[in-house]
Amino acid sequence: MTEISQQIADLGASLFHRRLTHGRTGNISARSGDGLLITPTGGSLGDLSPDGLSFVSLAGEHLSGPRPSKEAFLHAALYRARPAAGAVVHLHSTYSVAVSCHDGLDPDDALPPLTAYYVMRVGRLPLLPYHAPGDPALGPIAERAARTAHALLLANHGPIVAGGDLGSAADAVEELEETARLWLLLRERPIRPLTPEQVRSLT
Numbered sequence: 001m002t003e004i005s006q007q008i009a010d011l012g013a014s015l016f017h018r019r020l021t022h023g024r025t026g027n028i029s030a031r032s033g034d035g036l037l038i039t040p041t042g043g044s045l046g047d048l049s050p051d052g053l054s055f056v057s058l059a060g061e062h063l064s065g066p067r068p069s070k071e072a073f074l075h076a077a078l079y080r081a082r083p084a085a086g087a088v089v090h091l092h093s094t095y096s097v098a099v100s101c102h103d104g105l106d107p108d109d110a111l112p113p114l115t116a117y118y119v120m121r122v123g124r125l126p127l128l129p130y131h132a133p134g135d136p137a138l139g140p141i142a143e144r145a146a147r148t149a150h151a152l153l154l155a156n157h158g159p160i161v162a163g164g165d166l167g168s169a170a171d172a173v174e175e176l177e178e179t180a181r182l183w184l185l186l187r188e189r190p191i192r193p194l195t196p197e198q199v200r201s202l203t
């Protein structure tokens with residue numbers, strides 16, 4: 001067992017117990033050597049064993065351990081697109097999923113820059129077209145989008161976010177969830193997002 005495996009298990013428990021994902025949804029990975037350690041398929045993030053993670057190549061090939069998450073190919077696509085990424089988190093966080101089911105979102109950037117913290121932690125949020133979970137056809141689409149954005153929203157599914165390390169990926173996906181919640185709360189009211197100049201001054 002490595003320190004990073006323990007960190008994945010601890011993060012899974014923290015996210016699950018705060019209901020940022022539920023049941024057997026969500027998956028977490030961290031770059032390790034020339035591949036990635038990733039949660040196994042079909043388990044709960046609330047009950048991960050640090051010794052029970054899978055190891056997958058950057059091409060998405062299963063190399064060792066239990067059968068990996070069905071989204072391993074998607075995680076691998078984000079690492080290939082973002083050489084500085086050290087971790088990827090995918091959740092079924094309720095408010096982000098609710099936004100992902102909305103019609104008429106801007107596919108280039110699904111949420112407005114409501115707060116400075118959102119701009120700093122998440123930034124632009126491309127909305128990727130719906131594919132069934134585990135559909136490898138989403139791989140090249142995600143890889144292209146991830147070259148210019150570290151947070152992606154999968155339509156009718158949920159967020160997948162890359163970060164320099166597990167802590168940064170978790171910060172970003174949690175900030176996305178809170179902003180999705182704010183946006184839904186504010187929907188009946190006129191919204192004044194940050195101006196392009198205010199956004200530029202933060203990035």
Ligand SMILES: O=C(O)[C@@H](O)C(=O)COP(=O)(O)O
Nearest residue numbers: 025026027041042069070133
């Ligand atoms: O939505 C799905 O089915 C997957 O994206 C998911 O969240 C959990 O799948 P596994 O990581 O294969 O358990």
Ligand SMILES: [Zn+2]
Nearest residue numbers: 025026133158
């Ligand atoms: Zn999922």
